[in-house]
Amino acid sequence: MMEPGLYHILFISTALFFIGMYGFFTRRNLITMLMSIELILNSVNLNFIAFNKYVWAGKMDGLFFTLFIIAIAAAEAAVGIAIIINLYRSHQSIDVASAEELKY
Amino acid sequence: MMNGSTIIFYLLATLTLTCGLLSVLTQHIFRAAIYVLFALIGIAGLYFWLQYEFIAAVQIVVYVGGIIVLIIFSIFLTQQTGEKLAAPKLDRKIWAALATFCGFALTIVQIYQHSFSSFSQDTVDPTVANIGHQMLDVNQTGYALPFEIVSMLLLAALVGCIVIALRNKTEQ
Numbered sequence: 001m002m003e004p005g006l007y008h009i010l011f012i013s014t015a016l017f018f019i020g021m022y023g024f025f026t027r028r029n030l031i032t033m034l035m036s037i038e039l040i041l042n043s044v045n046l047n048f049i050a051f052n053k054y055v056w057a058g059k060m061d062g063l064f065f066t067l068f069i070i071a072i073a074a075a076e077a078a079v080g081i082a083i084i085i086n087l088y089r090s091h092q093s094i095d096v097a098s099a100e101e102l103k104y
Numbered sequence: 105m106m107n108g109s110t111i112i113f114y115l116l117a118t119l120t121l122t123c124g125l126l127s128v129l130t131q132h133i134f135r136a137a138i139y140v141l142f143a144l145i146g147i148a149g150l151y152f153w154l155q156y157e158f159i160a161a162v163q164i165v166v167y168v169g170g171i172i173v174l175i176i177f178s179i180f181l182t183q184q185t186g187e188k189l190a191a192p193k194l195d196r197k198i199w200a201a202l203a204t205f206c207g208f209a210l211t212i213v214q215i216y217q218h219s220f221s222s223f224s225q226d227t228v229d230p231t232v233a234n235i236g237h238q239m240l241d242v243n244q245t246g247y248a249l250p251f252e253i254v255s256m257l258l259l260a261a262l263v264g265c266i267v268i269a270l271r272n273k274t275e276q
Contacts, residue, residue, distance in 0.1 A: 004113040009150070010215050012117050016124050016143070018208040023128030025200035026192040031178055032133060035140045038171060039124055042147050045163075051220075053154050058224030060238055064247050066159055067239075070166050071254045075261035077171045081178045082268040088182045 009050040016043035030084045030094045034077065041073045113153055120146030131188045133179055141172045156230050 020039030027033050045066045052062025084094055091098045120143050127139035144167045151160035192200075228234060242248045 004110060006220055007216065008113070008117070009154075011212065012120060012150070014208060014211050014215065015121055016147075018204040018211075019121070019124045019128055021207065022200050022204040025203065026128070026197055027189075028192065029133065029189055031175060031182070032128075032136055032189070035136060035175060036128060038140060038167070039127070039143065042144060042167070045159075046147055046150060049151060049154060049156055049159060053156070054222065055220055056223055057227040059245075060228055060230055060235065063156065063159060063230055063235065064239070064250070067162065067235075068250055068254055070162055071258060074166050074170060075258055077174060078265050079261050079268070081174055082265040085178055085181055086268055094182050 006050055006054040009046060013043040013046040013050070016040075016046070028096050030087070030096060030099070031081075033096070034080050034084070038073065038077070041069060045069055109153070113150075116146050116149040116153060119143075120150065131191060133183055133189055134176070137172060137176050137179060140175075141168060144168055144172065158230060158232050158235055 017040055020036045020043065023036035023039065024033055027036060048062040048066045048069070052060065056062065087099055088094050123139045123143040123146060127136045127143060130136050130139065144163065148160045148163040148168070151157075151163060238245065239247050239251055
């Protein structure tokens with residue numbers, strides 16, 4: 001156990017990224033896949049903040065990237081869930097297999 | 105010699121990684137949403153630990169208060185209560201675990217072989233005043249244009265959600 005620094009945070013964000021990746025590979029339910037995407041986006045945000053603090057402390061660019069990623073993730077989740085609920089209305093299922101025809 | 109800050113860091117890291125791992129492994133979709141919630145709270149705690157209080161507040165408001173509530177609502181609307189998710193096939197589990205573990209090992213080895221050095225001596229405090237000034241600055245280092253573009257994107261997402269939600273009603 002040492003004093004936590006940049007490498008510890010990079011370890012956490014890498015682990016979280018690949019945990020989200022595993023969920024994305026194994027899940028077949030659209031909502032849980034969306035949750036895995038949120039985990040992946042959060043690990044990226046953590047990376048940006050850690051690099052901003054430990055490597056570029058004189059600027060705030062990483063912080064702004066994080067803010068914009070959070071805004072875009074919110075928009076993406078809202079549209080994604082609207083699509084998922086619409087899919088459930090027409091197919092009575094939110095499995096990816098039921099979404100294979102992307103008509104109308 | 106562990107001081108308080110180090111202990112808090114390891115607690116937050118354990119919370120984040122454990123809840124993240126449980127959320128992709130559990131077969132109950134509602135529990136998965138709650139585990140994701142705690143993983144996101146753990147990340148917000150890490151932002152507090154790094155002393156980026158504004159980002160931590162945004163993380164809690166947008167993710168914990170917004171996206172997770174949205175996900176829980178959509179679970180209520182689409183899932184039968186008490187129904188378990190189908191377990192993934194064993195070979196898919198094995199291949200996914202193998203692929204992600206190899207990717208993880210590769211990335212971690214690359215990170216630990218590289219030595220990061222700080223590029224700047226002076227530090228800017230990420231206070232709300234500093235963030236606001238640079239966000240709405242129209243000069244070279246300002247972020248006024250991305251700010252406007254993101255606001256247009258949010259408007260478009262709002263309109264898009266309304267259009268998607270309305271369409272079935274008019275057809276019926």
